[in-house]
Amino acid sequence: MASISLKKLNKTYGALTVVHDIDLEIADKEFIILVGPSGCGKSTTLRMIAGLEEISGGELRIGGDLVNDVPSKDRDIAMVFQNYALYPHMTVYKNMAFGLQLRKAGRDFIDSQVQDAAKILDIAHLLNRKPKALSGGQRQRVALGRAMVRNPAVFLLDEPLSNLDAKLRGTMRAEISKLHKRLDATFIYVTHDQIEAMTMADRIVVMKDGHIQQVDTPQNLYDRPVNMFVAGFIGAPQ
Numbered sequence: 001m002a003s004i005s006l007k008k009l010n011k012t013y014g015a016l017t018v019v020h021d022i023d024l025e026i027a028d029k030e031f032i033i034l035v036g037p038s039g040c041g042k043s044t045t046l047r048m049i050a051g052l053e054e055i056s057g058g059e060l061r062i063g064g065d066l067v068n069d070v071p072s073k074d075r076d077i078a079m080v081f082q083n084y085a086l087y088p089h090m091t092v093y094k095n096m097a098f099g100l101q102l103r104k105a106g107r108d109f110i111d112s113q114v115q116d117a118a119k120i121l122d123i124a125h126l127l128n129r130k131p132k133a134l135s136g137g138q139r140q141r142v143a144l145g146r147a148m149v150r151n152p153a154v155f156l157l158d159e160p161l162s163n164l165d166a167k168l169r170g171t172m173r174a175e176i177s178k179l180h181k182r183l184d185a186t187f188i189y190v191t192h193d194q195i196e197a198m199t200m201a202d203r204i205v206v207m208k209d210g211h212i213q214q215v216d217t218p219q220n221l222y223d224r225p226v227n228m229f230v231a232g233f234i235g236a237p238q
């Protein structure tokens with residue numbers, strides 16, 4: 001079970017509060033998208049869920065367990081970043097295998113996990129290449145593969161497509177949606193792209209200045225925005 005619960009979650013830097021008392025209940029296997037303008041606290045929220053950022057106040061639960069003080073490596077999550085963050089000196093295979101090696105998984109298990117993920121992501125023919133020999137889309141697939149091999153209950157994706165061109169973004173949107181259905185994991189996905197949010201999400205969380213403005217399905221957000229900010233943001237052209 002990978003339901004996620006945020007209760008009055010806060011993040012402060014000195015006197016500056018960047019995430020204010022966020023309440024959010026995410027169901028097991030839901031595809032949740034956080035949207036909002038640059039600087040509104042999307043990445044900070046995701047990084048607190050990942051355990052990469054200390055929580056200043058409130059409660060974070062994953063699968064019902066309080067995880068405020070659980071280190072990142074002990075949370076059942078994997079994170080995919082915008083800049084891919086691949087190891088340049090390692091092959092694609094090694095990039096995908098590395099996290100499992102660190103966790104002392106067996107060689108046969110690692111190999112089957114890497115081969116399976118590579119097949120699903122259509123990168124099986126690239127396993128011996130180094131990242132610099134890959135296109136942007138291929139690198140993003142490797143980054144997804146690196147997350148997949150661990151079978152995490154929760155995927156956190158921070159603007160994973162924003163470095164890709166428009167056409168590839170469209171393809172990868174569909175791929176990630178397919179992946180979500182296939183993996184049956186909970187996905188929390190950050191973007192500032194309304195089209196991504198409207199086409200991929202089960203529910204969208206609209207943020208502004210560290211506050212949640214509205215949490216709803218794409219259809220309800222579009223039909224019944226609670227304020228002008230939400231209406232403007234959802235309706236704004238790219």
Ligand code: ADP
Pocket residue numbers: 013018036037038039040041042043044045
């Ligand atoms: P988003 O991902 O929505 O663009 P972020 O979560 O990255 O926004 O940032 C939210 C706010 O927190 C921004 O105003 C940013 O400048 C601030 N912030 C992020 N990291 C730090 C930090 N280490 N120290 C101080 N302020 C920070």
Ligand code: MG
Pocket residue numbers: 042043044
């Ligand atoms: Mg961000």
